Amino acid sequence: MAKKLGVYICGGCGISDALDVDKLCGVATKEFKVENCKSHPFLCGEEGAKLIAQDIQEGTNTAVIAACSPRAKMDVFNYGPSVYVERVSLREQVAWVHPPKDEDTQMLAEDYLRMGLARAQKAEPPEPFSETIDKTILVVGGGIAGMTSALEAAKAGYNVCLVEKEPSLGGWIAKLRKQYPKHPPYRELEDTGIDACIKELEGNSKIKVFTGAEIEKIEGAPGMYNVSLRQKGAATSLKIGSIVQATGFKPYDPGKLEYLGYGKYKDVITNVQMEEMAQKGKITRPSDGQEVSSVAFIQCAGQRDPAHLAYCSAFCCMTSLKQALYVTGQNPDAQVYIFYKDMRTPGQYEDFYKRVQEEPGVFLAKGDVKGISEEGGKVTVEVYDVLLGENIAVNVDLVVLAAGIVSNSMPEVAPKVEAVTPDGEKKVTEIVSDSGRYATPALHLQYRQGPEIPTLKYGFPDSHFICFPYETRRTGIYAAGCVRQPEDIAASMDDAAGAALKAIQCVEQTARGQAVHPRTWDKSYPSLFMQRCTQCKRCTEECPFGMYNEDDKFNPLPNPTRCRRCGICMGSCPERIISFKDYSVDIISSMLKVIQVPEPDEEKPRVVAFLCENDAYPALDMAGINRITYNPFIRVIPVRCLGSVNIVWIADSLSKGIDGILMIGCKHGDDYQCHFVKGSELASTRMGKVQETLQRLVLESERIRVEEISISEFKKIPQIFDEFMEKIKSVGPNPYKEM
Amino acid sequence: MSPAVPDKETVDIIREMGGGTLKICYQCGTCTGTCPWNLVRTFLPRRMMHRAQLGLIDFGDKDIWTCATCGACAVRCPRGVEMIDVIRAMRKVIAEMGVAKVPDSLRVSVKNISYVGNPQGEPEKERGSWAQDLGVKPFAPGTELLYYTCCIPAFDAKVRRIARATVGILNKVGIDYGVLGAKERCCGESVRKSGNETIFQELAKGNIQAFAESGVKRVVVNSPHCYHTFKKEYPELGAEFEVIHLSQLLDQLIREGKLKFSKEIKKKVIYHDPCYLGRHNEIYDEPRRVLQAIPGVQLMEFQSSRKSSVCCGGGGGRVWMETPKEERFCDLRLKEAIDAGADVLAVACPYCMLMFDDSLLSIGKESTIEIKDISELVLEAL
Numbered sequence A: 001m002a003k004k005l006g007v008y009i010c011g012g013c014g015i016s017d018a019l020d021v022d023k024l025c026g027v028a029t030k031e032f033k034v035e036n037c038k039s040h041p042f043l044c045g046e047e048g049a050k051l052i053a054q055d056i057q058e059g060t061n062t063a064v065i066a067a068c069s070p071r072a073k074m075d076v077f078n079y080g081p082s083v084y085v086e087r088v089s090l091r092e093q094v095a096w097v098h099p100p101k102d103e104d105t106q107m108l109a110e111d112y113l114r115m116g117l118a119r120a121q122k123a124e125p126p127e128p129f130s131e132t133i134d135k136t137i138l139v140v141g142g143g144i145a146g147m148t149s150a151l152e153a154a155k156a157g158y159n160v161c162l163v164e165k166e167p168s169l170g171g172w173i174a175k176l177r178k179q180y181p182k183h184p185p186y187r188e189l190e191d192t193g194i195d196a197c198i199k200e201l202e203g204n205s206k207i208k209v210f211t212g213a214e215i216e217k218i219e220g221a222p223g224m225y226n227v228s229l230r231q232k233g234a235a236t237s238l239k240i241g242s243i244v245q246a247t248g249f250k251p252y253d254p255g256k257l258e259y260l261g262y263g264k265y266k267d268v269i270t271n272v273q274m275e276e277m278a279q280k281g282k283i284t285r286p287s288d289g290q291e292v293s294s295v296a297f298i299q300c301a302g303q304r305d306p307a308h309l310a311y312c313s314a315f316c317c318m319t320s321l322k323q324a325l326y327v328t329g330q331n332p333d334a335q336v337y338i339f340y341k342d343m344r345t346p347g348q349y350e351d352f353y354k355r356v357q358e359e360p361g362v363f364l365a366k367g368d369v370k371g372i373s374e375e376g377g378k379v380t381v382e383v384y385d386v387l388l389g390e391n392i393a394v395n396v397d398l399v400v401l402a403a404g405i406v407s408n409s410m411p412e413v414a415p416k417v418e419a420v421t422p423d424g425e426k427k428v429t430e431i432v433s434d435s436g437r438y439a440t441p442a443l444h445l446q447y448r449q450g451p452e453i454p455t456l457k458y459g460f461p462d463s464h465f466i467c468f469p470y471e472t473r474r475t476g477i478y479a480a481g482c483v484r485q486p487e488d489i490a491a492s493m494d495d496a497a498g499a500a501l502k503a504i505q506c507v508e509q510t511a512r513g514q515a516v517h518p519r520t521w522d523k524s525y526p527s528l529f530m531q532r533c534t535q536c537k538r539c540t541e542e543c544p545f546g547m548y549n550e551d552d553k554f555n556p557l558p559n560p561t562r563c564r565r566c567g568i569c570m571g572s573c574p575e576r577i578i579s580f581k582d583y584s585v586d587i588i589s590s591m592l593k594v595i596q597v598p599e600p601d602e603e604k605p606r607v608v609a610f611l612c613e614n615d616a617y618p619a620l621d622m623a624g625i626n627r628i629t630y631n632p633f634i635r636v637i638p639v640r641c642l643g644s645v646n647i648v649w650i651a652d653s654l655s656k657g658i659d660g661i662l663m664i665g666c667k668h669g670d671d672y673q674c675h676f677v678k679g680s681e682l683a684s685t686r687m688g689k690v691q692e693t694l695q696r697l698v699l700e701s702e703r704i705r706v707e708e709i710s711i712s713e714f715k716k717i718p719q720i721f722d723e724f725m726e727k728i729k730s731v732g733p734n735p736y737k738e739m
Numbered sequence B: 001m002s003p004a005v006p007d008k009e010t011v012d013i014i015r016e017m018g019g020g021t022l023k024i025c026y027q028c029g030t031c032t033g034t035c036p037w038n039l040v041r042t043f044l045p046r047r048m049m050h051r052a053q054l055g056l057i058d059f060g061d062k063d064i065w066t067c068a069t070c071g072a073c074a075v076r077c078p079r080g081v082e083m084i085d086v087i088r089a090m091r092k093v094i095a096e097m098g099v100a101k102v103p104d105s106l107r108v109s110v111k112n113i114s115y116v117g118n119p120q121g122e123p124e125k126e127r128g129s130w131a132q133d134l135g136v137k138p139f140a141p142g143t144e145l146l147y148y149t150c151c152i153p154a155f156d157a158k159v160r161r162i163a164r165a166t167v168g169i170l171n172k173v174g175i176d177y178g179v180l181g182a183k184e185r186c187c188g189e190s191v192r193k194s195g196n197e198t199i200f201q202e203l204a205k206g207n208i209q210a211f212a213e214s215g216v217k218r219v220v221v222n223s224p225h226c227y228h229t230f231k232k233e234y235p236e237l238g239a240e241f242e243v244i245h246l247s248q249l250l251d252q253l254i255r256e257g258k259l260k261f262s263k264e265i266k267k268k269v270i271y272h273d274p275c276y277l278g279r280h281n282e283i284y285d286e287p288r289r290v291l292q293a294i295p296g297v298q299l300m301e302f303q304s305s306r307k308s309s310v311c312c313g314g315g316g317g318r319v320w321m322e323t324p325k326e327e328r329f330c331d332l333r334l335k336e337a338i339d340a341g342a343d344v345l346a347v348a349c350p351y352c353m354l355m356f357d358d359s360l361l362s363i364g365k366e367s368t369i370e371i372k373d374i375s376e377l378v379l380e381a382l
């Protein structure tokens, strides 16, 4: 459709005090030959809004609104899906942070208007990706987390298929005699409630349970998964919208706990064996079958020890306290010792801890185990009691190792790949956890990036730790329960409800043709101009979410409902063929092209700053709201993710005479904050390479800088700007200016 | 050294002796961080609790006698461990079961109390002599109020001034009161805290009987220790009388307009909260109100006051035990008062007076500050 542009400049909120609005209009009408440019002292007011609405009624389909930040008044300046609105932030980024009626301030505003116009000329309102979708939710794993997810989703009105590989439901909780208290006053053990839960599940007509079943293959994408299932030999296939993975945990291999006497002495067992015994009835000594009258629990049996499990397993402290009561319940005169590194009993569980301490026969001591030996039919545990500063020793019938857990995603041994190098050598490489090929097979996804969800260091699924805990690196697949992190029944149930909600959000958003998360409103999606694709595999490899599959000729095959709309593939593509309707390499390049670069002798350097829309750009708005002033030579361009910055933009900027390029995104690394997981990391790797190239071209590498901040650090932005400008001043003008 | 072996029997005994809350200590160390002893020497109640939890208490350890039962730790303990009960239980094991030696000076004082009803070992019949020249009438049935005189003011030549000031006020106000003299014995509070439960019980029962026989309904006391045991421990043994601390009575009289000041005391007065009046019984405001009501008095506060007040070191039987000169934390308190520029350190407890008097002598600052009971100040201003 032919573009009919309208430009609307607001003079309110101090804008007309700071800027010459008429001159600004001139940029639109004279430079860009826009016929319709209007200004109004109060554009978001009733009269101003009417002004725009009137034009739109008369055929204007693209509105450039030069007023406040695009993050403000979104409801006011919204004209429906068919009108493209471009917002130029004259308020937060110009009027509020630069001296009024100043030459540089005016130049900045004019550049921003040019950039907005350039963008508006090329961008189109996105059209949603639409397909018929299925909203059934698949839950993999029938432990407490899986069962809870299934029930929650069904209660919210969704059909659910629950797949459990064992013949019966329940997972670990089916093996517990009792659970530690979940209700006030947190003093007495409770039944696990597993039977009632299974009954409710089986009685719910929206839930279809497949026990003794495993997934063979999952093809497709959110909203249109084809799941192939094998149940007792028979194959079934299901149409699925989204998935909750609740495949649970396995205990840490006790064979590795020989240093604590496991395997050496019969009467040294694990907490899992203790639970089994308790469930069967009597707690006895494996060596002679006698009932126990004294037991020592050793906490953190391998946990929080880098040589074994570096992390805390969350429920083993509470579990030992519970099991101590099994012992004193069986024999009130029994003596129970609990040796701990720290007792971790969060929240109200403290009350239960206290209750167990009150038990006359229970003794606790913080210490390090110094030795375990067997003598005269008893096991002696010697402990350095750190609070006493002395060694103590107990002689007991039974030792229980409170061992930890490992996510079921964690493979027994890291998988390896064999490859033949160009010179014919065979090379075996271990697959790293940060890969879809690492985790223990469970989902069998037919994704180019591998059949399972990428995991972190210890085999738990990768997710944005703080903001989006349930989202895995595969859109539409949500992890819950102990597969995601060590947690107890109550926490697993919370998790399960959260993951179910996420799965619901996924099918609903997908049905609307919108991104699921985190750009929930976004209807745009990448399209590829395949004629120019060189099959370089950059997009298929670098998409953090495995959106692209590949055909045999290595052509990328997009699955738009898997996409999070980060634009990382767009940043990766050397051929610049990946575009969104409203965000493309070409659109940003044209914005760069219209920036006016003064002659070097004017001593007005120009810097382009790409700011991530998730944290850095809102932080810039906050700096504006707080009226924190900064250098006026910087031109800010918001980007969906630093990972979406295409190297071409750097080249375009430099060849045009821009003196420096700044990129501000979220933190990367182990504790990354990047909303798109890999974006900021990729950006810094790519820029590292660009810097090398610059050096080869005898251009100073300092002209490019990547910085990381979080939204709350808005006060740092002006600082970063000013420091960078200092650097650019010392490096001198871009030599390409004169060419 | 061979490792120590936890002993459940010892724990059970401590529990039976009343130290049951030791089980719930989770070793946070707040008590050690709070205990005033650590201002002057190392004393680790946390570790003592843990030893006791494991039954690894060495009953010969002198530190069992160190605690002044000030309660600073107990009000802060996040677990609600009653350290004082635990320590009392351990002392009980020693004193009553004879598993170790009781410190000599304590043993003598307790023996005196058990024989003659006062720690000083003075003849019982002399208990009322302090009042001889003051026209105090013996308590007779129908008398409204009993003034129960703590052993310290009754027999200690220096602290006697508290008792004399008290009756001076009561006489001026014209309250119907009397004293029991030789009929009353030590209240037994510190006897109990030092583990001598049997003697305490005898003392308490004796006093209860004496009070009942004389028809006592209401008692006023100077000592927060007497107040504490009368209020919180005697009722379990059958006591039915009401007890009031002198500061409460004075506050009440001032508010009712029955006590009027005619003189000014133009002095800076700093008030020290006695542990047993403050932390143990939460009486913080009455003594302050009384002092503030005295014309001319400028009331000052310690850095640590009210709930955080620092003990004088005299509770829990410590008043009868020897404390090395460099380990007296009331010296620190006194120095703080002097540094703050106070003219008078006001107390509301005979133990505090005894301890601070001693401190004043030992640090040699008699000319800079006076130690006075609130009763003395009130009487001066009447």
Ligand SMILES: Cc1cc2nc3c(=O)[nH]c(=O)nc-3n(C[C@H](O)[C@H](O)[C@H](O)COP(=O)(O)OP(=O)(O)OC[C@H]3O[C@@H](n4cnc5c(N)ncnc54)[C@H](O)[C@@H]3O)c2cc1C
Pocket: A140, A141, A142, A143, A144, A145, A146, A163, A164, A165, A166, A169, A170, A171, A172, A173, A176, A178, A179, A180, A213, A214, A215, A246, A247, A248, A249, A250, A251, A271, A272, A275, A315, A319, A322, A408, A441, A442, A443, A480, A481, A482, A483, A487, A488, A489, A490, A492
């Ligand atoms: C000894 C012991 C005592 C405990 N005591 C308590 C307690 O008292 N209170 C408390 O709150 N917590 C307790 N816990 C913790 C509790 O067991 C866990 O929090 C809970 O079981 C986690 O549930 P889940 O559903 O995440 O995992 P799981 O129980 O492991 O369930 C996972 C399910 O997924 C299935 N599955 C795995 N892989 C696949 C696959 N590929 N396809 C299909 N299905 C698959 C498994 O068969 C299993 O049924 C205890 C744990 C232990 C070890």
Ligand code: SF4
Pocket: A299, A300, A301, A303, A304, A311, A312, A313, A314, A315, A316, A317, A318, A341, A342, A343, A344, A402, A404
């Ligand atoms: S819950 Fe307790 S025993 Fe388990 S790993 Fe954590 S600290 Fe160790």
Ligand code: SF4
Pocket: A526, A542, A543, A544, A545, A546, A547, A548, A562, A563, A564, A565, A566, A567, A568, A569, A570
């Ligand atoms: S990189 Fe981002 S925009 Fe590109 S396909 Fe993947 S999720 Fe979508």
Ligand code: SF4
Pocket: B024, B025, B026, B027, B028, B029, B030, B031, B032, B045, B046, B049, B073, B076, B077, B078, B079, B080, B081, B083
């Ligand atoms: S404050 Fe209480 S819980 Fe903490 S160490 Fe002392 S007694 Fe134990």
Ligand code: SF4
Pocket: B031, B034, B035, B036, B037, B045, B066, B067, B068, B069, B070, B071, B072, B073, B074, B083, B084, B311
């Ligand atoms: S009662 Fe006072 S003296 Fe005794 S341990 Fe507690 S803080 Fe220390």
